[in-house]
Amino acid sequence: MKVKEVKGSICVVPSIEASAVYAGLTKKKLDVGLIYSKKPTVSAAVFTKNAIKAAPVIYDMALMKKLPDIRAVVVNSGNANACNSNGSEAVDAIVTKTAEKLGILKEQVFVASTGIIGEDLPYDKIVSALDNLTFTLSHNASGFAEAIMTTDTFKKEYALDCSFYGKQFHIGGVAKGAGMIHPNMATMLAFITTDINITHDMLDRALREAVNKSFNRISVDGDTSTNDTVFIMSTNEAPNEKIENENEIYRFFTDQLTQLCNNLAKMIVKDGEGATKITEVVVVGAFSKKDAELIARSIANSLLVKTAIFGEDPNWGRIVDAIGYSQAYFSINRMKVFIGDTLVFAYGRRADFDKTKVEAYMKNNEIKILVDLGIGVCTYNMWFSDLSYDYVKINAEYHT
Amino acid sequence: MKVKEVKGSICVVPSIEASAVYAGLTKKKLDVGLIYSKKPTVSAAVFTKNAIKAAPVIYDMALMKKLPDIRAVVVNSGNANACNSNGSEAVDAIVTKTAEKLGILKEQVFVASTGIIGEDLPYDKIVSALDNLTFTLSHNASGFAEAIMTTDTFKKEYALDCSFYGKQFHIGGVAKGAGMIHPNMATMLAFITTDINITHDMLDRALREAVNKSFNRISVDGDTSTNDTVFIMSTNEAPNEKIENENEIYRFFTDQLTQLCNNLAKMIVKDGEGATKITEVVVVGAFSKKDAELIARSIANSLLVKTAIFGEDPNWGRIVDAIGYSQAYFSINRMKVFIGDTLVFAYGRRADFDKTKVEAYMKNNEIKILVDLGIGVCTYNMWFSDLSYDYVKINAEYHT
Numbered sequence: 001m002k003v004k005e006v007k008g009s010i011c012v013v014p015s016i017e018a019s020a021v022y023a024g025l026t027k028k029k030l031d032v033g034l035i036y037s038k039k040p041t042v043s044a045a046v047f048t049k050n051a052i053k054a055a056p057v058i059y060d061m062a063l064m065k066k067l068p069d070i071r072a073v074v075v076n077s078g079n080a081n082a083c084n085s086n087g088s089e090a091v092d093a094i095v096t097k098t099a100e101k102l103g104i105l106k107e108q109v110f111v112a113s114t115g116i117i118g119e120d121l122p123y124d125k126i127v128s129a130l131d132n133l134t135f136t137l138s139h140n141a142s143g144f145a146e147a148i149m150t151t152d153t154f155k156k157e158y159a160l161d162c163s164f165y166g167k168q169f170h171i172g173g174v175a176k177g178a179g180m181i182h183p184n185m186a187t188m189l190a191f192i193t194t195d196i197n198i199t200h201d202m203l204d205r206a207l208r209e210a211v212n213k214s215f216n217r218i219s220v221d222g223d224t225s226t227n228d229t230v231f232i233m234s235t236n237e238a239p240n241e242k243i244e245n246e247n248e249i250y251r252f253f254t255d256q257l258t259q260l261c262n263n264l265a266k267m268i269v270k271d272g273e274g275a276t277k278i279t280e281v282v283v284v285g286a287f288s289k290k291d292a293e294l295i296a297r298s299i300a301n302s303l304l305v306k307t308a309i310f311g312e313d314p315n316w317g318r319i320v321d322a323i324g325y326s327q328a329y330f331s332i333n334r335m336k337v338f339i340g341d342t343l344v345f346a347y348g349r350r351a352d353f354d355k356t357k358v359e360a361y362m363k364n365n366e367i368k369i370l371v372d373l374g375i376g377v378c379t380y381n382m383w384f385s386d387l388s389y390d391y392v393k394i395n396a397e398y399h400t
Numbered sequence: 401m402k403v404k405e406v407k408g409s410i411c412v413v414p415s416i417e418a419s420a421v422y423a424g425l426t427k428k429k430l431d432v433g434l435i436y437s438k439k440p441t442v443s444a445a446v447f448t449k450n451a452i453k454a455a456p457v458i459y460d461m462a463l464m465k466k467l468p469d470i471r472a473v474v475v476n477s478g479n480a481n482a483c484n485s486n487g488s489e490a491v492d493a494i495v496t497k498t499a500e501k502l503g504i505l506k507e508q509v510f511v512a513s514t515g516i517i518g519e520d521l522p523y524d525k526i527v528s529a530l531d532n533l534t535f536t537l538s539h540n541a542s543g544f545a546e547a548i549m550t551t552d553t554f555k556k557e558y559a560l561d562c563s564f565y566g567k568q569f570h571i572g573g574v575a576k577g578a579g580m581i582h583p584n585m586a587t588m589l590a591f592i593t594t595d596i597n598i599t600h601d602m603l604d605r606a607l608r609e610a611v612n613k614s615f616n617r618i619s620v621d622g623d624t625s626t627n628d629t630v631f632i633m634s635t636n637e638a639p640n641e642k643i644e645n646e647n648e649i650y651r652f653f654t655d656q657l658t659q660l661c662n663n664l665a666k667m668i669v670k671d672g673e674g675a676t677k678i679t680e681v682v683v684v685g686a687f688s689k690k691d692a693e694l695i696a697r698s699i700a701n702s703l704l705v706k707t708a709i710f711g712e713d714p715n716w717g718r719i720v721d722a723i724g725y726s727q728a729y730f731s732i733n734r735m736k737v738f739i740g741d742t743l744v745f746a747y748g749r750r751a752d753f754d755k756t757k758v759e760a761y762m763k764n765n766e767i768k769i770l771v772d773l774g775i776g777v778c779t780y781n782m783w784f785s786d787l788s789y790d791y792v793k794i795n796a797e798y799h800t
Contacts, residue, residue, distance in 0.1 A: 052724030052732055083720055085749050117717030118750040226721055303703075304795055311796030317517030320483055321626055324452030332452055349485050350518040388796075389789050395704055396711030396788075 002163040003256055009157035010193040011141040012172040015039040015235045019136040020143030023129035025078030025115070025122070026150075032126050033147030034133040035073040035191060036102060041233040043070045043110070044204035046211050048228035054080050055087025055121075056111040057227060059095075063107065067200055070233050071108040072098050073191060074126070074133075075148050077176075081113040081121040082226040090123035097127045101134040112189055112229050114150055114176060141174060148176040148189055151394060156267040162256050164249050169196040169238035171253075171260050177268030187225035188215060190264055192232040196253050198243040205246075206254040207232050214261035218269045219300040219384040230261075269383045274390030279309055279367040282381040285374045291328040292380035295371060298326035299382075306387035312362040314355070316344040319369060334374035340367070402563040403656055409557035410593040411541040412572040415439040415635045419536040420543030423529035425478030425515070425522070426550075432526050433547030434533040435473040435591060436502060441633040443470045443510070444604035446611050448628035454480050455487025455521075456511040457627060459495075463507065467600055470633050471508040472498050473591060474526070474533075475548050477576075481513040481521040482626040490523035497527045501534040512589055512629050514550055514576060541574060548576040548589055551794060556667040562656050564649045569596040569638035571653075571660050577668030587625035588615060590664055592632040596653050598643040605646075606654040607632050614661035618669050619700040619784040630661075669783045674790030679709055679767040682781040685774045691728040692780035695771060698726035699782075706787035712762040714755070716744040719769060734774035740767070 010016055015038040020030040045064050047057050074094055081087050095109040113121065145155035159172035173192040198206070211230050236242070243250045269278050281299045286292035299305055302322040308315035316337055323330065323337075337345040340361040342353050361367075410416055415438040420430040445464050447457050474494055481487050495509040513521065545555035559572035575590035598606070611630050636642070643650045669678050681699045686692035699705055702722040708715035716737055723730065723737075737745035740761040742753050761767075 050721065050724040051726075051730070052720060080717075083717065083745070083749055117721065118745075226724060303791075307792055307795035310792065313796075317480075317483065320452060321450065321517065324450040324626060326451075330451070345483070345518075349483055387792055389792050391703075392707055392710065392787055392789050392792055395707035396713075 001165065001252060004161040006159045006161045008159045009141045009145060009172040009174045010035060010191060011139045012159040012161070012170045013193040013195045013235060015195070015237060016193045017137040017139060018141040018144040019133045019138060020147035021129045021132045021136070023076070023125045025076055025125060029149065030143050030147040031078050032074070032076045032129045032133060033144035034137065035144065035193070036137050037071050037233060037235055039235040039237060040069045041071065041235055042198065042200040042203055043068070043231065043233035044200065044207045045229060045231040046208060048225060050226050052083065052226050054082030054113060054227040055091050056081055056113050057229060059088065059091045060110055060112070060229065063110065066107065068107050070110050071104045072102055073110045073112070073231065074098050075112045075189065075191070076126055077148055077150050078115040079113060079119055079121045080115045080117045080227050083118045084120045086120045086123070090121040093123045094126050097130045101130050110231060112227070114148065114187060114189055114227055117226060145174040148174065150176065151273055152176050152271055154271060156264055156271070158260050158263045160256050160260055164240060164252050167238060167240040169240065170194060171256055173260050173264050175264040175268060177271060188228045188268060190215065190230040190261070192230070192260065194232065194234045195237040196234055196243065197236045197238050197240045198234055198253070202243045202245070202250055203232060203234055206250065206257055209254055210258040210261045213258050214265040217382045218265045219297070219382060266383055269385050272385030273394045274388040274392070275385035276388050277309055277365055277367055277386045278383060279369060279386065280381060280383050281369045281371070282379065283371045283373065284379045285372045285376055286378040286380070287329050287373070287376035289378040289380060291330065291373070292378045294326045294328035295323050295330070296380045296382040298322045299369065300384035303387055306384070309362070309367060310386035310388045312359070314339050314344060314358040314362055316350070320345055323371065330373045331375060336372040336374065338370040401565065401652060404561040406559045406561045408559045408572060409541045409545060409574045410435060410572040410591060411539045412559040412561070412570045413593040413595045413635060415637060416593045417537040417539055418541040418544040419533045419538060420547035421529045421532045421536070423476070423525045425476055425525060429549065430543050430547040431478050432474070432476045432529045432533065433544035434537065435544065435593070436537050437471050437633060437635055439635040439637060440469045441471065441635055442598065442600040442603055443468070443631065443633035444600065444607045445629060445631040446608060448625060450626050452483065452626050454482030454513060454627040455491050456481055456513050457629060459488065459491045460510055460512070460629065463510065466507065468507050470510050471504045472502055473510045473512070473631065474498050475512045475589065476526055477548055477550050478515040479513060479519055479521045480515045480517045480627050483518045484520045486520045486523070490521040493523045494526050497530045501530050510631060512627070514548065514587060514589055514627055517626060545574040548574065550576065551673055552576050552671055554671060556664055556671070558660050558663045560656050560660055564640060564652050567638060567640040569640065570594060571656055573660050573664050575664040575668060577671060588628050588668060590615065590630040590661070592630070592660065594632065594634045595637040596634055596643065597636045597638050597640045598634055598653070602643045602645070602650055603632060603634055606650065606657055609654055610658040610661045613658050614665040617782045618665045619697070619782060666783055669785050672785030673794045674788040674792070675785035676788050677709055677765055677767055677786045678783060679769060679786065680781060680783050681769045681771070682779065683771045683773065684779045685772045685776055686778040686780070687729050687773070687776035689778040689780060691730065691773070692778045694726045694728035695723050695730070696780045696782040698722045699769065700784035703787055706784070709762070709767055710786035710788045712759070714739050714744060714758040714762055716750070720745055723771065730773045731775060736772040736774065738770040
């Protein structure tokens with residue numbers, strides 16, 4: 001079994017093409033992208049848990065229930081197509097035109113949007129752009145990665161070349177994130193392609209596991225959006241025997257998919273609005289997984305912890321405080337907290353640590369916080385960004 | 401029945417005296433304060449819900465169960481006396497010396513601390529200061545209000561002169577807040593005095609109601625601290641017949657106490673670290689009170705809403721988004737959102753409003769957001785601060 005990180009993203013999968021154009025939805029960058037599969041696919045998706053969903057999410061959720069053979073994915077930035085008056089009309093116009101241009105059925109088109117909420121989507125711009133989008137399809141997904149960006153400052157692409165006992169397959173993905181990134185999926189889009197030979201059911205299961213261990217474990221500001229979507233499709237062209245149950249290759253594939261999602265998720269945290277550092281909080285020794293998760297989320301979402309990390313201060317007091325109000329079950333007398341490798345809190349009080357050493361550690365770009373509750377065997381981890389002046393700047397200056 | 405706002409705070413109550421000194425716990429301000437009652441009292445207190453509690457909180461919680469006749473309250477800033485190695489030893493030294501100096505019992509002394517977590521409390525400084533503190537007791541509480549401040553930028557004092565069918569009584573309070581202010585009580589201290597004639601049980605009930613409608617409805621940054629305490633004591637000297645049940649004067653007193661707590665709570669929000677504006681979110685028409693509260697808290701704690709308010713942008717999309725992930729029961733098709741008097745969202749989409757007018761409204765120092773869910777009769781309201789550059793500055797530059 002071999003795994004190799006390779007250049008590129010969704011187009012590392014043969015039969016997958018992509019394109020992007022500037023359609024005038026944003027100020028001056030590619031803003032509509034298209035993914036196209038020349039071959040039939042199986043696919044799966046997970047969506048935002050926000051009770052208020054954008055029109056494309058509502059459309060896709062219904063569509064995915066039909067187990068469609070998705071051949072095209074159309075995504076725009078600049079407008080979320082949510083809470084407006086022409087949402088479903090816009091989706092219908094886009095999928096109709098896409099199907100027509102590609103000679104496929106409307107039910108073979110998946111859609112997604114990201115950007116401002118509440119404005120009507122000027123979908124005629126996207127419809128017009130589809131001429132160009134379908135004409136310029138190629139094996140280069142770099143334009144697509146740009147087209148889905150909003151306040152992102154860099155493209156998020158990742159791809160793996162995998163081999164399972166000589167059977168080669170590929171996984172590639174692009175994502176966008178930046179603001180409003182929270183566990184439970186937040187203004188975050190990710191599109192993943194693969195050619196592994198797998199049934200719809202098993203692909204769906206693999207995606208849910210991978211998302212739970214990656215995109216659902218990151219936090220930028222705790223808000224969840226109306227548009228979050230992670231989509232995967234497989235052309236099933238790889239030479240492996242079709243995965244129909246949780247066998248060894250399923251495990252191998254799911255681990256690699258998790259790895260890919262994790263890398264995209266970490267890029268999202270790194271590109272969190274105004275983020276200067278990425279921190280991993282690992283909780284071990286919890287009585288239940290729920291307790292471990294409560295504590296990890298409480299720390300990851302604490303503004304005081306986030307600002308302390310921005311200020312490069314080993315403020316274990318704020319970490320302990322966040323554990324205290326997490327509602328998780330723990331005993332302060334059995335709990336230990338490490339920053340990096342240094343024990344900073346143990347058994348109810350500050351540990352006797354070398355402050356200069358921990359202060360130097362805080363200057364790293366990646367920080368690790370370990371909480372050992374010492375009362376069980378359950379664990380949870382999360383990645384989160386710090387809170388800087390620029391977070392405030394970006395979000396206060398962004399105007400409707 | 402008359403109510404008049406008057407100058408001063410805890411010392412508007414006859415028989416209550418206060419003092420403050422600089423004991424060297426902070427850089428250069430009064431940092432230890434004392435309240436003394438020349439008369440016996442009944443008292444009540446509510447404490448932080450954080451599972452990790454500071455030594456004075458643990459001490460006071462046990463003390464209050466004995467229904468003590470509290471005569472003295474000693475408070476220090478600069479050190480939270482939490483998660484350290486000498487917490488209970490420090491509390492014992494302080495109450496012992498206070499009792500000795502004032503000729504009262506140890507069990508008549510209530511203590512509180514605020515400041516940095518995890519450092520040993522240099523309690524000898526407080527013990528030494530008690531000579532001076534007891535010597536300088538007077539009817540001026542202004543020094544005490546300063547002594548409990550940490551990152552607060554102004555003193556928080558409020559007092560009411562009340563008359564119930566000719567029976568006069570007083571209520572006065574001081575508070576400190578600033579960072580880490582969240583519903584459910586956060587690094588927040590408040591000390592309230594009154595002379596109303598009331599039993600312990602009814603005073604306790606009145607305090608809990610007042611706190612639930614005031615201090616528990618404010619949010620600065622969502623963190624709750626290890627030290628939060630709201631304390632009230634009454635000298636019972638007012639000429640009213642002793643309140644022993646929920647009669648008319650109980651109702652009147654509790655309403656005025658709520659009013660006082662609300663004013664102190666709003667001062668805390670206004671002084672939220674880096675706050676430039678104070679916003680009230682009011683949720684009406686909810687199916688249950690819990691739903692109304694979930695939505696109010698979700699909006700009040702949303703960083704995106706807080707930064708939009710700092711940026712003076714009427715970003716109803718972020719409000720709607722926060723409603724969406726609140727976990728509350730609502731229907732987007734029946735819901736309306738107002739900013740000030742302007743309907744900005746109704747029935748699933750942006751309302752047709754005059755953006756210039758709402759943008760002008762956003763320049764006010766007090767903003768109101770009204771959410772009408774249109775499916776019930778339950779309500780909830782909260783006060784919260786915006787999120788500015790200065791919040792990040794204060795919390796990133798604050799070093800352990």
